[in-house]
Amino acid sequence: xxxxxxxxxxxxxxxxxxxxxxxxxxxxxxxxxxxxxxxxxxxxxxxxxxxxxxxxxxxxxxxxxxxxxxxxxxxxxxxxxxxxxxxxxxxxxxxxxxxxxxxxxxxxxxxxxxxxxxxxxxxxxxxxxxxxxxxxxxxxxxxxxxxxxxxxxxxxxxxxxxxxxxxxxxxxxxxxxxxxxxxxxxxxxxxxxxxxxxxxxxxxxxxxxxxxxxxxxxxx
Numbered sequence: 001x002x003x004x005x006x007x008x009x010x011x012x013x014x015x016x017x018x019x020x021x022x023x024x025x026x027x028x029x030x031x032x033x034x035x036x037x038x039x040x041x042x043x044x045x046x047x048x049x050x051x052x053x054x055x056x057x058x059x060x061x062x063x064x065x066x067x068x069x070x071x072x073x074x075x076x077x078x079x080x081x082x083x084x085x086x087x088x089x090x091x092x093x094x095x096x097x098x099x100x101x102x103x104x105x106x107x108x109x110x111x112x113x114x115x116x117x118x119x120x121x122x123x124x125x126x127x128x129x130x131x132x133x134x135x136x137x138x139x140x141x142x143x144x145x146x147x148x149x150x151x152x153x154x155x156x157x158x159x160x161x162x163x164x165x166x167x168x169x170x171x172x173x174x175x176x177x178x179x180x181x182x183x184x185x186x187x188x189x190x191x192x193x194x195x196x197x198x199x200x201x202x203x204x205x206x207x208x209x210x211x212x213x214x215x216x217x218x219x220x
Contacts, residue, residue, distance in 0.1 A: 037079070038159045040206040042184070044073040046086070049196035073199065077184060080165035081214045092216055098168055101216050109216065114171040119145035124176050127151050133186040133201055134158075141181065143173050148192030152177045152185040158204070159184035 048069035050061040062068045076083040084091040090103040099111045127142035129151045138153035150173070166179035178184055188199040 039078045042075045043203045117170040151189045153187040154183040
């Protein structure tokens with residue numbers, strides 16, 4: 001019995017460290033909805049949304065915005081780690097400290113504790129919102145605080161993750177989304193006092209990711 005337990009623990013340890021086949025990235029392969037957990041790269045399009053079309057037309061609202069208010073966000077996911085890159089920052093999750101290291105392009109760095117929510121949640125429940133993203137039908141969770149409303153739309157067959165990894169990750173409500181559904185979202189819609197946006201996946205690549213993807217640029 002002891003021998004069997006030791007073998008199981010060793011196998012679990014090796015999987016968690018991502019030792020098997022975890023070197024440099026390979027070419028994208030087709031997504032298998034039956035695979036256990038997603039590892040790879042997701043590219044999202046971030047679109048700023050006109051907050052009040054009655055006051056200003058979309059044409060006027062987007063006229064002064066670079067690229068019509070559109071920008072790209074790339075997310076790398078492997079096990080209990082992720083990295084998010086946009087045109088201004090890189091954010092790398094540190095699971096041991098449950099914190100997010102945020103690197104700005106001006107070389108500054110700071111850490112944000114992921115175990116605390118930004119705003120107290122007033123309501124979190126299943127939403128009636130629906131969407132089809134990259135051919136996948138999505139279901140939704142809605143989260144409401146005093147200052148914002150977010151709808152997270154996900155497909156049960158895509159971007160699968162172990163929900164246990166995110167139970168203590170309250171930042172960006174990951175404990176309520178991936179921590180309950182076992183999936184990262186394909187689409188996020190936000191309405192808030194700070195602005196409205198939509199973040200939608202435009203490409204998914206299932207690839208093996210190298211360790212240095214999750215190392216902070218300053219620390220390399």
